[in-house]
Amino acid sequence: MKKILLSLTALLPLLVLSGCNMVVFEPQGPVARSITDLINWSLIWMLLVVVVVFGLFGYIVWKYRERPENKDYEPPEEHGSTLLEIIWTGIPILIVIALTIPTVKTLYALEEAPKGYEEKEPITIHVTSADWKWIFSYPEQGIETVNYVNIPEDTPVLFKMTSASTMQSFWVPALGGQKYTMPKMETEMYLVADNPGSYDGQNTNFNGRGYADMKFEVLAQTDEKFNEWLADVKETAPKLTESEYDDLLKPTHMGRLTFSNTHLEWVNHADPHSKAYTNPELYRGHGYQGKTFEEEDNYKSNQPNVMENHGQGGHDESEDNHGGDHNEH
């Protein structure tokens, strides 16, 4: 029975939403597909609820509406019906159970590498969201990209995510769901792409002026192409320096960048004791400006990073040009 219903679900998006192609209904990988299956399963039940309630509603309103003929009809005294009330408590309970089971299963499944890919060695990519850009570090390969990420097809990719600024959300709808990136914390997510292709990714958690344009591209490639790209980057891309990195974290928009090393060498923002790079002066703008506070561990501090063997902050010398240009509206 469940199988029949499930196969019906495949037809649903076609039936209900014929004509529009929506990214959530066109999954391009096993992770996204498992969520789409769940959504389709829920759509069946929800459609059932809608049909029943709308039908009942239409019937009752039509049949019992006031008309000239029934002006003298006096409705009966009626206080309820235990049987009916049990029925319409029971059926929703059953529907909720029918939805809960696959939901819980999917929730647990999404925490691990997708089924059928357990064998394949996953590659790990660190995601650091900053205002208003995405930084991708490949620690195993020793390279870093900004605002785009290349991955090999059919390989589980483990994204280890954190933020260098506010709470943001990493979302590639064609490949899977989303998860928050948060400063001094790490969240993880697996994604797999079935086929080579370009997929849109973006931040969904509002983070100020540059939010709407905080997008990136996921480019899935064949193993061969991917390795070619890696070698090419290693050879030709420049090295990222700490002071360049400080600039990178300032609230700006930028195009794509590629480096042949990673910032993880000196800071991992997921580390709860890592330095905060916050600098309120850069966010001054609209309206009356309030007092800001000097922090022990933010941009002005000379404290060493807690990351091992990196003893020197060196972030304070470039700060004199930040001083309050906030009168400029």
Add this chain to the structure above:
Amino acid sequence: MKAKITMEVTIMSIKWDEFFITGDPLILGSQIAIVLTMIGAVAGITYLKKWKYLWTEWLTTVDHKKIGMMYIISAVLMFFRGGMDGLLMKAQTAQPEMGFLDSQHYNEIFTTHGVIMILFMAMPFLIGLMNVVIPLQIGARDVAFPQLNALSFWLFFSGAMLFNISFVIGGSPDAGWTSYFPLAGKEFSPGIGNNFYAVALQIAGIGTLMTGINFIVTILKMRTKGMTLMKMPMFTWTTFVTSILIVAAFPIFTVALALMTFDRLYGTHFFTVSGGGMDMLWANLFWLWGHPEVYIVALPAFGIFSEVISTFSRKSLFGYKSMVFSILGIALLSMVVWVHHFYTMGSGPAVNSFFSITTMAIAIPTGVKMFNWLFTMRKGRIKISSAMLWALAFVPCFVIGGVTGVMLAMGAADYQYHNTLFLVAHFHYVLIPGVVFAVFAGLYYWWPKMFGFMLNEKIGKWHFWLFVIGFNVTFMPMFFLGLNGAVRRAYTYSAESGFAPLFMLSAIGSIILAAGFAVFCYNIYWSIRYADRNISSDPWDARTLEWSTASPVQFYNFAKLQEVKSLDPFWHMKKKNEGLTLYDSEIEEIHMPSNSWLPIYMGVIFGIAGFLLVFEWHIAAALAAIGIFAGLIIRSFDYNEGFHVKKDEIHRIENAWRKTEGEVHDHVS
């Protein structure tokens, strides 16, 4: 270095060029409009010599009905403001890469829209109706603490005004109505905009908390003889449970806002990135209040629909007991679902599973209510008046909001819906049918009780159809936009995204919606000018006690306190022709509370102190706060015992509306 060159206008160390928001024609227009409106209002009142009337009859009143009306008037104004915000957003996103609003502006607008709609429109509208109706429904002469009630109103009003001036003075909050940290902290938002959020909502929130306490006591202690808990009208029940939810949830928000204020004003580290703060704590505290808040506005709305559906179907509510238990169930569950707002925070599958289940479970009591409403109408004689139309439209629209809510509740699926326009469409499908339709239904229904004339039914139908069609056209496309990857709170999108046609459709819908609102305003105007004043005090042939007294209700509500024997007491009194007559011998002196200037004084002082605090002028704020303590002290030595209404006066007032002495006037309109 640029800063040194730009002109700094500092007098008394206030930077005036930052103080007034300048450089935007929209805002300049609003500033001019505000000043002109204020001058106009002052001049008008002076010309008509209405200052004294305004002061004695309204500003210092402790009468629950007048306080209720003031709440409703404020709410309609706030609806206008919030609706303008909504229209501006829809205009900005009507086409890809529009340059109508810049991102800062858009951010401020959706933030103020969300806050104003929920806290300064939905809440006061419902609290206003509660104020007008609840004491009447339970056969009482006022709420338990009339002066506290006035204080609640003035604190709400003060908070609302403080919040609203932010867009012309100082800058509006711009971190979303959820005001998530770290974004809302000084590290990322050094402007004072978000101080307005922290302080104004605190002031209004204190007022709401007092309302909650007031209504719990009122409903527990002031019900008329014979009205046991299980004989209370459904609107009274929902108000009671909502008040409990207010008392349970608002202190959480009070604390969260206080911590936010410390972080922003005094440099503490509760939610910051640096200094060991914990941003997730804010999200948890916010939604621990925020989710119950949604039910705080939804439950009274359910109560209104129950009254309206039962009255216009001419049947008592189907499954009264299961209705009561489902309200209690919803209220309990609403306290344990808050994590569904951030499944994507990575709390792990066990936590997400738990909260998916509790959230979906809310659908069960909600479904029960839905079927009870449907079966209340079955075998009835459904009179499709304006009020009933809103209740009817509520059913299908809210079902769409409900089923999409269940879809969002499924943690794993939410990974695809979260923070998209699918979510925005969902909560508008819950809040607009669930709250806005309800207050419209309530307004059309109780308007004659409040003012002694009806709103025009024909114009009411225009209002209804434009609004409901506009609403669906506006928000239905957003479901599909969300499923196609359009995120919320984005001020623009690219042409390549393919979102343009649906965004355009949605923008057109919002114009129809706005036309509906305009017709509503016109209806109020038309009815004030032309509506028939000679109507029955029970024009709908209704069922509960508020309809057993005059319209508009005399200030003491009831000459004689009624005795209740069953549900729908007034219906049965009419059927049995019992207790409708008032005999001379039954008239006794009535004790009523006196007016007081203290509540409005407290509102003003709170507003001033709050304003100074927002600008971080701490010493001035502390000085103003002395005024708050002065008010408290004065109140402690206030021995005013109220006054007594003389028998003669009661006699005169009752005779005027009962037509002939000793006999009640024709109740069937």
